[in-house]
Amino acid sequence: EPEVTQTPSHQVTQMGQEVILRCVPISNHLYFYWYRQILGQKVEFLVSFYNNEISEKSEIFDDQFSVERPDGSNFTLKIRSTKLEDSAMYFCASYYRGRGFHNEQFFGPGTRLTVL
Amino acid sequence: DAKTTQPTSMDCAEGRAANLPCNHSTISGNEYVYWYRQIHSQGPQYIIHGLKNNETNEMASLIITEDRKSSTLILPHATLRDTAVYYCIVIESSGDKLTFGTGTRLAVRP
Numbered sequence: 001e002p003e004v005t006q007t008p009s010h011q012v013t014q015m016g017q018e019v020i021l022r023c024v025p026i027s028n029h030l031y032f033y034w035y036r037q038i039l040g041q042k043v044e045f046l047v048s049f050y051n052n053e054i055s056e057k058s059e060i061f062d063d064q065f066s067v068e069r070p071d072g073s074n075f076t077l078k079i080r081s082t083k084l085e086d087s088a089m090y091f092c093a094s095y096y097r098g099r100g101f102h103n104e105q106f107f108g109p110g111t112r113l114t115v116l
Numbered sequence: 117d118a119k120t121t122q123p124t125s126m127d128c129a130e131g132r133a134a135n136l137p138c139n140h141s142t143i144s145g146n147e148y149v150y151w152y153r154q155i156h157s158q159g160p161q162y163i164i165h166g167l168k169n170n171e172t173n174e175m176a177s178l179i180i181t182e183d184r185k186s187s188t189l190i191l192p193h194a195t196l197r198d199t200a201v202y203y204c205i206v207i208e209s210s211g212d213k214l215t216f217g218t219g220t221r222l223a224v225r226p
Contacts, residue, residue: 004159031211033213033214035214035216042216042217042218043154043160043203043214043216044216045213045214045215048211048213050211055211056213058213089157091159091160093159093160093214095211097211104162104165105160105162105214106162107159107160107161108159109158109159110157110158110159
């Protein structure tokens with residue numbers, strides 16, 4: 001069964017450093033998302049991406065964040081200058097829009113980001 | 117998006133049915149009810165969705181009241197692997213972001 005993959009599984013970085021979280025969505029999917037979950041809290045939407053551009057972003061997704069689909073298979077989330085409060089589990093998700101309505105998003109296993 | 121309310125936690129015995137309720141009293145006519153779950157430290161997993169009719173798949177059944185103001189997710193024979201947080205989410209359009217609440221923490225006991 002196809003699945004969304006994410007690398008690395010765990011990233012440790014120093015405050016102020018840049019990090020890039022990588023995701024490989026399911027190959028025929030057209031919509032891509034990033035969510036995050038701070039330990040013990042709710043899963044929060046960050047950004048959605050369709051047709052090579054951001055379709056929606058949350059208040060969390062400020063100028064420190066960016067997304068890219070550089071080569072047609074990878075989908076990346078970059079945090080330019082990490083802060084302690086960026087420590088969280090980051091989930092990538094993808095979705096195929098078929099005929100009719102079916103918003104089944106497939107989630108990856110997540111990348112745990114720890115900012116020291 | 118309409119808001120949902122769910123009990124904070126529930127438990128059930130292994131092998132018995134787990135019935136997880138969700139209230140979505142402000143749901144609009146074009147909004148679907150979706151259920152996802154999150155097993156500890158894993159990414160959320162889709163379970164089932166519906167508009168107004170009851171639905172069943174290999175994982176669960178979804179019962180939506182006639183007025184659509186509430187629904188119940190039924191896991192017919194819960195196993196220990198079904199221990200997870202279950203989220204009820206209403207969505208209007210395809211491709212919409214998922215807005216997760218705090219969900220219901222289901223503990224399946226041996």
